[in-house]
Amino acid sequence: MAGLCGTIVSMRHDINIDDPRAPEMAEAIEKCVHCGFCLAACPTYKLLGEEMDSPRGRIYLMKTALEGRIDPADAQPYIDRCLGCMACVPACPSEVAYGDLLVGYRARQESQRERPPLDAMTRKMVIETLPYPRRFRLAARAGKLGKWLAPALPPTFSAMLDLLPSDLPPSQALPETLPAQGKRRGVVALLPGCAQQVLAPGINHAAARLLAANGVDVHVPRAAGCCGSILLHIGAEQEAQALARRNFAAIADDVDAIITTAAGCGSGIKDYPLLFKNQPEAAAAQSFAAKTMDFSAYLAGIGLRAPMQLPTDTRVVYQDACHLLHAQGHKAEPRALLREVGNLQLLEIADADTCCGSAGTYNIDQPEIASQLGARKAAAILSAQPDVVVSGNIGCITQIRQQLAQHTGAPPVRHIAQLLHSALP
Ligand code: SF4
Numbered sequence: 001m002a003g004l005c006g007t008i009v010s011m012r013h014d015i016n017i018d019d020p021r022a023p024e025m026a027e028a029i030e031k032c033v034h035c036g037f038c039l040a041a042c043p044t045y046k047l048l049g050e051e052m053d054s055p056r057g058r059i060y061l062m063k064t065a066l067e068g069r070i071d072p073a074d075a076q077p078y079i080d081r082c083l084g085c086m087a088c089v090p091a092c093p094s095e096v097a098y099g100d101l102l103v104g105y106r107a108r109q110e111s112q113r114e115r116p117p118l119d120a121m122t123r124k125m126v127i128e129t130l131p132y133p134r135r136f137r138l139a140a141r142a143g144k145l146g147k148w149l150a151p152a153l154p155p156t157f158s159a160m161l162d163l164l165p166s167d168l169p170p171s172q173a174l175p176e177t178l179p180a181q182g183k184r185r186g187v188v189a190l191l192p193g194c195a196q197q198v199l200a201p202g203i204n205h206a207a208a209r210l211l212a213a214n215g216v217d218v219h220v221p222r223a224a225g226c227c228g229s230i231l232l233h234i235g236a237e238q239e240a241q242a243l244a245r246r247n248f249a250a251i252a253d254d255v256d257a258i259i260t261t262a263a264g265c266g267s268g269i270k271d272y273p274l275l276f277k278n279q280p281e282a283a284a285a286q287s288f289a290a291k292t293m294d295f296s297a298y299l300a301g302i303g304l305r306a307p308m309q310l311p312t313d314t315r316v317v318y319q320d321a322c323h324l325l326h327a328q329g330h331k332a333e334p335r336a337l338l339r340e341v342g343n344l345q346l347l348e349i350a351d352a353d354t355c356c357g358s359a360g361t362y363n364i365d366q367p368e369i370a371s372q373l374g375a376r377k378a379a380a381i382l383s384a385q386p387d388v389v390v391s392g393n394i395g396c397i398t399q400i401r402q403q404l405a406q407h408t409g410a411p412p413v414r415h416i417a418q419l420l421h422s423a424l425p
């Protein structure tokens, strides 16, 4: 804290816990100097105006809970309201690794926490269905039939139903290999993901074809699936580990990169070293995380091979996914790709770096805050008057689509890969 004498005081702690991630959690706490620079970047602080709903407040709560000085149940509502959007990380001059603290803390608390029955049931449904495309498709179909019940259900259930699209697209399996067109410039594995395969299978198709058209061999390993990030985000550590292990076995390490088309997946995979700390798979986790790249960052890195153009003049808003912008630091790459497309006018919106409220399963767990953030995002988008909105994350796409649907004449929302694919020569 910058005190009256102007000295900087970092946070002392007395954390004595048996947890492999204790050093990372303690380091994040120690580095915080209470300066408060992160507060203005935090969506929940901006919305709720409470210190305990800010990064600084949450760090203090996690510290005192880990020290055993407060009942973790008292801290829990504030930690649950954290989006995990990581906007506080680039805003922090002391380089506090807030994500290391939050991931470790949530995993630890989940094993010790008692949830009310309805909460526990919602969580179980998320864990048992979202990562598995077949189960999720069945659940989504059943949920679609029950949509009319939404207003009568508790908020988390009705939020789940509201997020389901009225029509699910037919499933489209990708070929196991899409060979590079022309001279080969790279070899990648495309991580097929989970819910996105059901909600928008066209995203992976567009990404794979775009990569192949740009000289990249694309492998889609049949045995690969959900990366577990959506579960890691909610502290379901063992379930996330099981899914990650399946991908370690399924994806050969002789590729240049492992490509994700959902920002949340890429960001969660970057946490694998922490997830597998001191475990036999620690080296595999390091290597997998190091090779993982977001689709737009990889494509911008190799560069578009041929000029691309949309058929007509199109005004485009690029919506930053927090897990791409803040957690992985990719602001320039998707914009650079879009700027290369003819007939495309790229528009910037107010508060572009503030979360839309999707944040993994946040719009199910905290529907009111998510809806307020979503409404703000929709208003910012509409005031730019775009013809189309693009993003690099299925969660953001679903959330923004739902919010924009409440406005007449609102623009469609697509994945950046789909828009770029439609500009191929
Ligand atoms: S900006 Fe960083 S050091 Fe300052 S209060 Fe926030 S987390 Fe702590």
Ligand code: SF4
Pocket: 041, 042, 043, 044, 045, 053, 054, 055, 058, 081, 082, 083, 084, 085, 086, 087, 088, 089, 098
């Ligand atoms: S992760 Fe996002 S919501 Fe959570 S404290 Fe940081 S800025 Fe706030």
